[in-house]
Amino acid sequence: MKARVTVTLKSGILDPQGKAIEGALKSLGVEGVASVRQGKVFDIELSATDKAKAEAALKQAADKLLANTVIENYRVEVTG
C-alpha cells in the first residue's frame, strides 16, 4: 500500500525559505506569483493492506516524527 504524507507550515508561521523562493521566481520573470509557502512530501510504502490501519500508522508517524505540530500541519493520503 502506498501513501503520501504532506507537511506544511501552519498559516501565520514565518517562512523565510518560501519568501526566498518567491523572490527567486519573481527575479526569473515568472509572472503572477503572489506568494510561496514551502513544505515537505513523504512517499511511504506500507506492508498493511487495511486502509484504516495504514492511516492510523501514518498519523502516528506524522505526530511522532514527520511533523512538528507546534509549527506544522500534515495531511495523510493513502494513494493505492
Place this chain on the structure above:
Amino acid sequence: MKSAVLVFPGINRERDMARALTLISGRAPAMVWHAETALPAGTDLVVIPGGFSYGDYLRCGAIAARAPIMDAVRAHAENGGLVLAICNGFQIACEAGLLPGVLMRNAQLKFICKDVYLRVERSDTPFSRGYNAGQVIRVPVAHGEGNYIADADTIARLEAEGRVLYRYVSPDGALDPAWNHNGATNAIAGIINARGNVLGMMPHPENHVEAAMGCTDGRGLFAGLVEHLAQAA
C-alpha cells in the same frame, strides 16, 4: 560536578564542551553515546552539545530527539537533574519536549557565525548565578536555525515567569532589532523550563572560557553551575 556530554552522529562541539567543563569544574565529563539507554550513575549535569546531528535531516534536532538516550535525559530532568542544551542541543531539547517552542531558519536566511552580545536577565538560577542581572556578555554563535518562535501563549508565559535568561542585545545592553541577529521572538537567546533545571540557548558559552580564545565571558555560566552543585551537596 559530575557531568555527561551526549554524543550524536554529526555533533561537532562535544570536545569544546568537554574541554570547558574539565577546565572549570576540574573533572572531565563522561561522553555518552546516543544509543546508550542510561546515564552514568550520579550525573549532576547533562549537556546536549552543538553541531549538526544527523545532518539536520528532517528538522534540526528532530532525529536526535528520538534517540534511545533521550528517555534517560527526560527522566533525569523529571528528577530535577540539570540539563544544559547548547545550539543544536537547544533544537534537540525543543524537539524532545524538554523545552517549548521551535528554532526556525534565521529570518535573514544566513548562517550566522560571529560574536554576539547577550543580556543576562536574572542571576537567581543555576544557569546564570555566575553573572549579575543585567550584565552583558559576549559569546559566539554559529547557526542557521536559531530564530526562536512559539505560540503567543507560550511566549507570554515564558516572559511572565521570567524564563527568558538570555537575550540578544547591543553591546550596551539595549534591545535593538539590529542586534537580534536571527530574528528570534523577543530577541530570545536562551530559556529555561518551568522547573528551572533545563536551559536551552543558541550561543556557545563554552567557546569563551580561556584567555587564548580572546574572551572569557562564557566562564560564568559553568562556574555558576559548579557553585550551585557545591552548595546543593
